[in-house]
Amino acid sequence: MASRQFATFEVAGQLFGVEVHTVQEVLSYNEYTPVPLAPPAVGGLFNLRGQVIAAVDLRVQLGMARKALQGPVMNVILRGDGEPVSLLVDKIGEVVDLDDERFEPPPDTLSGPTRELVVGTFKLDGRLMLALDVNQAVDTYRATT
Amino acid sequence: MEDLGEIVGEFLLESHENLDQIDRDLVSLEQEPDSRDLISRIFRAIHTIKGTSGFLAFSRLEKLAHGGESLLSRLRDGVQPVTPATITVLLAMIDGVRSILSSIEENGSENDVDIDSILAQVHAQMNAGEAAAEAAAPAAAPAEDAAPAGETPVPLDEVPAAARPAPEPVEEQRKPIGEILVETGGAAPQDVGSALAQQLEGDERKLGTILLEEGKAKPAAVNEALSQQAPKRSIADSAIRVDVDLLDTLLNMVGELVLARNQLVRGVMETGDATLVRSAQRLGMITSELQEGIMKTRMQPIEHIWSKLPRVIRDLSNSLGKKVELVMQGKETELDRSLLEAVKDPLTHLVRNAVDHGIEEPERRIASGKDPEGTLTLRAYHEGGHVAVEVADDGAGLNVDRIAQKAVENGLLRADQIPNMDKRDIMAMVFQPGFSTAAKVTNVSGRGVGMDVVKTNIENIGGAVSVDSTPGEGTVWRLTIPLTLAIIQALTVDCGEQRYVVPQVAVLELVFIDGNSTKIEYASGAPVYRLRGKLLPLVRLDRALGLEVGGDQGVYIMVLQADGRRFGLIVDRVLNTEEVVVKALNSRFKDIGLYAGATILGDGKVGLILDVSSLARRSHLAADADRKSLEGSSRANAVSGTGERLLVTAVGDRRVAIPLDTVTRLEEFPRDRIEHAGSREVVQYRGQILPLVRLSHLLGAYGEEPEGDTVSVVVYSEAGRSVALVVDRIVDIAENSTTARRDAEEDGLVGTAVIQQRVTELLDVRRAILAADPNFYTDLENDEMLVEA
Numbered sequence: 001m002a003s004r005q006f007a008t009f010e011v012a013g014q015l016f017g018v019e020v021h022t023v024q025e026v027l028s029y030n031e032y033t034p035v036p037l038a039p040p041a042v043g044g045l046f047n048l049r050g051q052v053i054a055a056v057d058l059r060v061q062l063g064m065a066r067k068a069l070q071g072p073v074m075n076v077i078l079r080g081d082g083e084p085v086s087l088l089v090d091k092i093g094e095v096v097d098l099d100d101e102r103f104e105p106p107p108d109t110l111s112g113p114t115r116e117l118v119v120g121t122f123k124l125d126g127r128l129m130l131a132l133d134v135n136q137a138v139d140t141y142r143a144t145t
Numbered sequence: 146m147e148d149l150g151e152i153v154g155e156f157l158l159e160s161h162e163n164l165d166q167i168d169r170d171l172v173s174l175e176q177e178p179d180s181r182d183l184i185s186r187i188f189r190a191i192h193t194i195k196g197t198s199g200f201l202a203f204s205r206l207e208k209l210a211h212g213g214e215s216l217l218s219r220l221r222d223g224v225q226p227v228t229p230a231t232i233t234v235l236l237a238m239i240d241g242v243r244s245i246l247s248s249i250e251e252n253g254s255e256n257d258v259d260i261d262s263i264l265a266q267v268h269a270q271m272n273a274g275e276a277a278a279e280a281a282a283p284a285a286a287p288a289e290d291a292a293p294a295g296e297t298p299v300p301l302d303e304v305p306a307a308a309r310p311a312p313e314p315v316e317e318q319r320k321p322i323g324e325i326l327v328e329t330g331g332a333a334p335q336d337v338g339s340a341l342a343q344q345l346e347g348d349e350r351k352l353g354t355i356l357l358e359e360g361k362a363k364p365a366a367v368n369e370a371l372s373q374q375a376p377k378r379s380i381a382d383s384a385i386r387v388d389v390d391l392l393d394t395l396l397n398m399v400g401e402l403v404l405a406r407n408q409l410v411r412g413v414m415e416t417g418d419a420t421l422v423r424s425a426q427r428l429g430m431i432t433s434e435l436q437e438g439i440m441k442t443r444m445q446p447i448e449h450i451w452s453k454l455p456r457v458i459r460d461l462s463n464s465l466g467k468k469v470e471l472v473m474q475g476k477e478t479e480l481d482r483s484l485l486e487a488v489k490d491p492l493t494h495l496v497r498n499a500v501d502h503g504i505e506e507p508e509r510r511i512a513s514g515k516d517p518e519g520t521l522t523l524r525a526y527h528e529g530g531h532v533a534v535e536v537a538d539d540g541a542g543l544n545v546d547r548i549a550q551k552a553v554e555n556g557l558l559r560a561d562q563i564p565n566m567d568k569r570d571i572m573a574m575v576f577q578p579g580f581s582t583a584a585k586v587t588n589v590s591g592r593g594v595g596m597d598v599v600k601t602n603i604e605n606i607g608g609a610v611s612v613d614s615t616p617g618e619g620t621v622w623r624l625t626i627p628l629t630l631a632i633i634q635a636l637t638v639d640c641g642e643q644r645y646v647v648p649q650v651a652v653l654e655l656v657f658i659d660g661n662s663t664k665i666e667y668a669s670g671a672p673v674y675r676l677r678g679k680l681l682p683l684v685r686l687d688r689a690l691g692l693e694v695g696g697d698q699g700v701y702i703m704v705l706q707a708d709g710r711r712f713g714l715i716v717d718r719v720l721n722t723e724e725v726v727v728k729a730l731n732s733r734f735k736d737i738g739l740y741a742g743a744t745i746l747g748d749g750k751v752g753l754i755l756d757v758s759s760l761a762r763r764s765h766l767a768a769d770a771d772r773k774s775l776e777g778s779s780r781a782n783a784v785s786g787t788g789e790r791l792l793v794t795a796v797g798d799r800r801v802a803i804p805l806d807t808v809t810r811l812e813e814f815p816r817d818r819i820e821h822a823g824s825r826e827v828v829q830y831r832g833q834i835l836p837l838v839r840l841s842h843l844l845g846a847y848g849e850e851p852e853g854d855t856v857s858v859v860v861y862s863e864a865g866r867s868v869a870l871v872v873d874r875i876v877d878i879a880e881n882s883t884t885a886r887r888d889a890e891e892d893g894l895v896g897t898a899v900i901q902q903r904v905t906e907l908l909d910v911r912r913a914i915l916a917a918d919p920n921f922y923t924d925l926e927n928d929e930m931l932v933e934a
Contacts, residue, residue, distance in 0.1 A: 033751040036690035037737045040813060045743060045751040050401050052743040052751050054731040063815045083731055112817050140733055
């Protein structure tokens with residue numbers, strides 16, 4: 001039975017996951033530099049050991065209102081295509097090993113921006129985890145075009 | 146095989162360098178066909194390639210080089226003369242060698258390169274020379290085993306100090322100065338002999354000195370002999386090859402070090418400990434020096450990219466039947482390697498353009514009383530922290546009237562703008578995309594692509610392009626290039642809550658606005674400042690960034706220059722200058738266009754580096770507004786004044802403009818966030834319920850609903866209340882034009898105007914707001930009657 005490892009995190013009470021190999025690291029960061037005129041999903045820029053990283057607000061990507069960036073916010077830093085990109089999330093969960101048999105396509109009732117970001121649903125004990133399409137999740141022009 | 150790979154790599158690298166030198170030498174040889182020195186140098190370089198390729202078993206390459214060598218040896222031995230045709234064949238042979246080398250580089254084999262046709266040409270040349278040769282010197286057969294370099298006397302006047310001697314198969318020894326002097330005829334053998342005898346007898350003077358003091362040799366001859374003696378040793382022994390990646394890594398690390406130093410210095414200054422401060426200053430100095438040193442390792446003389454140009458010019462001018470002499474000045478001027486790469490193509494384009502369009506045909510030149518041979522001058526020099534590179538021709542010059550006419554035809558300018566425009570501004574139109582005045586399209590230029598690409602490429606590296614021209618006398622294209630990309634001097638400024646970085650090269654001066662002795666004035670809506678009596682158009686950084694617009698007092702104006710335009714940038718505070726390391730900005734922000742990059746500030750936060758030329762383009766609009774406001778002042782003010790900036794939006798297939806002053810924010814809302822309150826559409830926005838009005842409904846423009854999951858809205862706020870106007874698309878921000886304006890015939894509009902060559906409707910903002918929220922003004926009416934509408 002094929003199984004995959006997922007790094008999980010929460011946004012607005014919902015559990016999401018991305019495959020572990022797409023994640024570079026997870027860290028919390030305080031200060032973000034806003035980028036005026038950037039797409040609304042861009043939370044800001046921050047300095048990761050001398051590298052300038054763009055943080056994408058997953059809330060906005062999911063069609064929710066943006067939360068003010070005050071105090072530390074958790075970043076899931078994805079390797080991305082050549083340049084790392086960070087996803088701003090509410091809370092980091094654990095890394096889980098999941099069999100493919102727990103997988104189902106997204107439910108038909110799921111609609112809106114979330115539907116486009118989600119590739120499927122994993123049935124965990126007691127709760128559901130939505131597996132994110134990493135490329136879609138960091139595409140900040142998706143919502144505006 | 147590993148070792149062989151390394152040897153081949155070394156061979157490729159070395160050969161490419163040699164080939165470039167051969168190219169240059171061949172072109173010079175055409176100018177001075179009698180220079181035996183040049184022939185020998187070319188011969189030696191080819192011989193080296195032949196030898197190594199034989200050793201590495203690249204038989205086709207060896208065969209080709211051998212062919213070239215045979216022809217060259219005939220030239221060297223005077224069996225046949227140097228003619229332009231010979232040079233052309235030799236250049237073709239060099240190109241053949243190049244393509245074999247790149248084939249080896251790409252797939253490790255030389256097999257798919259055709260050498261037979263080139264060899265046939267080479268043989269044809271040799272046979273052509275045969276007839277003449279047989280009569281003149283029947284005995285001289287092509288000497289195929291190359292004479293060792295040492296045997297070829299090298300005339301002294303042919304050795305420029307900067308030129309790299311071709312690598313030679315024989316070991317390079319320092320030649321005794323006496324030998325050189327005898328060879329060059331600078332001194333007689335018996336004089337040298339007696340001088341040497343004197344030295345043996347205990348005379349401690351140097352040989353050259355003895356000869357000079359006894360009047361046996363001329364000072365010039367001795368000097369030349371010495372200079373010939375010196376470089377041969379130094380270049381071979383004192384230079385090493387370093388991997389560029391290693392240098393890049395070092396540069397990055399130094400960049401980090403500069404940042405760390407900035408942070409440290411700031412922290413230490415706060416402690417006020419004198420010893421620590423001294424150490425920090427010392428560290429600062431060392432860091433700066435280290436940085437400078439590392440920078441230098443990446444510097445290369447501009448000659449590296451110029452060296453390919455003689456060949457380009459020769460081929461092009463031959464094919465066009467023109468005569469062009471190339472003059473190079475300042476070829477030792479150094480630039481960062483990555484910048485050199487970036488400048489190469491634009492420069493080549495300018496040179497080709499100058500030969501093609503700048504310099505006239507010989508007949509036309511004679512007719513206008515000029516030397517039939519045109520002159521193309523490449524000039525490079527340092528100028529205020531920049532390197533200027535000029536491409537100057539002595540051709541016919543740019544035809545300003547024709548450019549103006551073309552600009553009007555292409556809709557880039559209006560006919561009535563022309564008389565007021567500066568000649569140089571009109572000439573600068575050639576950098577606009579799609580602009581070409583060439584009467585005929587040649588395969589070289591005239592397609593209307595190119596100059597705009599030159600401009601874009603140069604601006605991408607933080608440089609600038611300009612052109613100046615005098616009719617009948619020629620044209621000068623000028624590239625201004627920063628010395629390096631990676632570290633820049635910058636001013637940090639505050640705007641709103643955030644800190645931004647402005648490259649210092651663009652900053653001319655700073656002005657503090659106290660609101661009394663210095664103040665911002667408005668030319669019908671466009672902010673200006675009187676700088677020593679002249680009006681300086683202003684750009685509000687907060688407005689340009691779409692932030693909340695602050696006040697006019699206690700702010701700073703940074704007088705900036707970009708694209709040859711001067712304008713003032715209004716910021717809240719100017720903090721300090723520091724060296725910042727430019728980091729590339731994530732590609733997703735490139736489209737915004739306002740940022741040239743990002744950097745890590747002294748406090749560890751990320752700061753955005755502003756793109757001054759992009760801001761200048763906004764200022765350009767404001768500058769036009771000044772002129773237009775004069776034209777418009779006599780007209781009845783149908784709307785709230787002329788010359789204001791307008792937000793142009795698309796509603797159905799119509800263009801609707803909204804005065805930018807009335808716009809608070811532009812937003813995108815997901816379509817599914819639109820909710821209903823009664824019959825109205827509303828959306829939750831920053832803790833408020835924001836009423837929406839669809840301009841398409843208001844204006845009766847029932848087109849198809851645009852696709853997509855979001856709607857574009859223009860938010861208007863006043864006294865804590867907001868409404869949102871839904872448009873299909875935000876098109877642009879434009880300057881209000883006073884031409885062809887008509888008053889309104891339709892409800893919801895105050896008039897129509899021509900903006901950017903398109904009929905655009907001007908929105909009655911007040912009515913639109915009332916349609917969204919009938920009570921919007923009721924609370925305000927009492928104390929404020931005049932709302933912009």
